[in-house]
Amino acid sequence: MWPFAPLGGGLFLGWALGANDASNVFGTAVASRIITFRKACLLCSCAVIMGAIFQGQAGIDTYGKFMSGHQIEVLLITSLSAAVTVTLMTVLRLPISTSQAMVGAMVGVGLSMGSLPWTLLRKIILCWLITPVGAMLIAVAVYLILSVFLRHFPMSLLTRDKILWGGLLIIGIYGSYALGANNVANATGIFSGKIEGITNTQLAWLGGISIAGGVLTYSRRVIYAVGAGIMPLDSFTALVAVSSMSITIHIFAVIGVPVSTSQGIVGAILGIGLIRGGRSIHYRKLRSIGLGWLLTPTIALVLAAAGYAITRGFMNVIPIGYENTWQGPM
Amino acid sequence: MLFMSKQKKVESQLADYNQKVSDCVSGFHDAIRNYCETSDRKKLEEDFQKVYRAESLADDIRRAVEVMMYTKSIFPESRGDILGMLEAMDKVPNQCEATLRMLLTHHLEIPKILRPGIIHLANVCHKAVEALLEASGRLFQDFTTATVAVGKVDQLESEADEIEAALTDQIFSGQQDTQSGWEKILTRDLVRYLGAVSDRAENAGDRIRIIVAKRSI
Numbered sequence: 001m002w003p004f005a006p007l008g009g010g011l012f013l014g015w016a017l018g019a020n021d022a023s024n025v026f027g028t029a030v031a032s033r034i035i036t037f038r039k040a041c042l043l044c045s046c047a048v049i050m051g052a053i054f055q056g057q058a059g060i061d062t063y064g065k066f067m068s069g070h071q072i073e074v075l076l077i078t079s080l081s082a083a084v085t086v087t088l089m090t091v092l093r094l095p096i097s098t099s100q101a102m103v104g105a106m107v108g109v110g111l112s113m114g115s116l117p118w119t120l121l122r123k124i125i126l127c128w129l130i131t132p133v134g135a136m137l138i139a140v141a142v143y144l145i146l147s148v149f150l151r152h153f154p155m156s157l158l159t160r161d162k163i164l165w166g167g168l169l170i171i172g173i174y175g176s177y178a179l180g181a182n183n184v185a186n187a188t189g190i191f192s193g194k195i196e197g198i199t200n201t202q203l204a205w206l207g208g209i210s211i212a213g214g215v216l217t218y219s220r221r222v223i224y225a226v227g228a229g230i231m232p233l234d235s236f237t238a239l240v241a242v243s244s245m246s247i248t249i250h251i252f253a254v255i256g257v258p259v260s261t262s263q264g265i266v267g268a269i270l271g272i273g274l275i276r277g278g279r280s281i282h283y284r285k286l287r288s289i290g291l292g293w294l295l296t297p298t299i300a301l302v303l304a305a306a307g308y309a310i311t312r313g314f315m316n317v318i319p320i321g322y323e324n325t326w327q328g329p330m
Numbered sequence: 331m332l333f334m335s336k337q338k339k340v341e342s343q344l345a346d347y348n349q350k351v352s353d354c355v356s357g358f359h360d361a362i363r364n365y366c367e368t369s370d371r372k373k374l375e376e377d378f379q380k381v382y383r384a385e386s387l388a389d390d391i392r393r394a395v396e397v398m399m400y401t402k403s404i405f406p407e408s409r410g411d412i413l414g415m416l417e418a419m420d421k422v423p424n425q426c427e428a429t430l431r432m433l434l435t436h437h438l439e440i441p442k443i444l445r446p447g448i449i450h451l452a453n454v455c456h457k458a459v460e461a462l463l464e465a466s467g468r469l470f471q472d473f474t475t476a477t478v479a480v481g482k483v484d485q486l487e488s489e490a491d492e493i494e495a496a497l498t499d500q501i502f503s504g505q506q507d508t509q510s511g512w513e514k515i516l517t518r519d520l521v522r523y524l525g526a527v528s529d530r531a532e533n534a535g536d537r538i539r540i541i542v543a544k545r546s547i
Contacts, residue, residue: 033405151474154474156341158408161407235405235407236545
């Protein structure tokens with residue numbers, strides 16, 4: 001096999017991640033017409049690459065250590081399965097968690113190998129449930145605090161616009177930076193130390209560029225689904241949604257639990273919808289997103305298990321006895 | 331600082347536009363009152379020219395604001411809202427000009443019995459437009475209070491409707507027989523045109539109400 005070929009799976013996952021997750025940071029701003037889709041993509045891409053380069057290497061190192069006992073073929077199966085799943089969900093305009101896809105794929109491989117850390121898995125699934133609920137509650141609090149601020153300071157229509165525009169832009173750029181820093185490891189981190197001639201810095205660059213590529217080429221579908229699909233947002237509610245998502249993710253990061261920005265933003269939008277009476281929420285779209293969250297790890301699991309079976313059984317790439325060394329990054 | 335200067339430019343142009351609309355409506359009010367009091371067609375012609383010039387200047391400023399809105403980094407959402415409001419407000423000076431033009435070109439003589447009512451109607455329309463301009467101005471100071479002034483526009487529009495209905499009744503009631511049938515119809519049209527000024531103000535006020543409602547928390 002060409003030495004760099006396995007990296008293709010990681011780059012594909014990075015691309016799929018960018019296409020799906022850009023919606024979480026700029027979807028609300030684009031759909032509420034605060035920033036154009038093109039400008040949002042450019043800003044998001046630059047910030048993602050910077051985040052990946054400046055703060056993404058720690059995650060890559062961690063992933064590298066976690067995955068040190070695995071053959072590169074297993075990593076390729078995992079990343080390809082996750083990438084295909086995320087791409088499928090993006091085509092269906094569903095904002096999903098790339099981490100869910102990765103975990104699903106790893107569980108698929110783990111089940112095939114006969115070893116799985118069930119306790120850790122339960123903890124991760126619990127976090128998937130807590131994230132949207134937490135974001136919803138935080139959105140309610142942020143909504144109330146920001147509305148008090150805007151009500152008590154008399155201002156011109158245009159001043160209000162500038163405040164909201166500036167807020168959304170800063171939080172969007174910050175969110176994109178964090179997206180690059182946190183998720184580059186998902187894309188190329190698993191290949192740390194696996195491919196000769198490629199350093200972690202180069203992996204950060206490649207991962208960042210692949211995520212940015214996804215943002216630039218295929219993010220429109222999910223951006224509009226998040227920004228306008230769940231409920232119509234104006235500039236104020238867009239700012240509340242992105243702020244709440246960022247706060248939620250930050251709180252979980254401080255606690256030490258990696259959670260999904262997609263679940264955060266959907267929970268935040270839902271919280272805003274509920275505080276406004278719940279009439280403007282598009283429940284059909286919400287049902288589709290919920291279904292997507294259930295299907296994502298399931299599809300990734302099936303794909304990874306099938307991929308593992310094919311490569312091991314038919315092509316005999318993965319040697320027998322390797323399964324005992326499996327240790328997921330969960 | 332850069333943003334503030336752009337914002338100030340837009341706000342300053344909108345204030346200029348409001349001033350020109352105010353000049354136009356004041357001129358219109360004066361023209362109706364003068365004509366009712368003196369029936370001087372020459373004076374009416376002069377007053378019409380004043381209103382016509384003010385309306386043209388308001389149009390020029392509106393166009394300049396529209397161009398500026400697209401080049402000065404205004405939010406698309408607010409840009410659409412403000413342009414919609416300007417389009418609605420622009421119908422007010424247009425209606426004033428159209429009413430005076432009708433009075434002038436149709437050579438209408440207003441019967442004495444109708445004159446106090448018509449002056450009163452012009453006065454109420456003038457007040458309605460001033461309330462509209464106040465609402466429009468408040469959008470760029472403390473936008474949440476603009477609806478108070480819009481409420482005043484609605485109240486004055488209702489008053490104008492009542493005066494218009496009373497005048498129409500008076501035209502055809504037989505209290506005044508100085509006019510022939512077609513002259514009565516033309517006078518009724520004049521009253522309708524006059525009353526339409528407050529209707530246009532109310533429509534523009536509705537746009538302002540929507541602008542505020544869209545941003546209500």
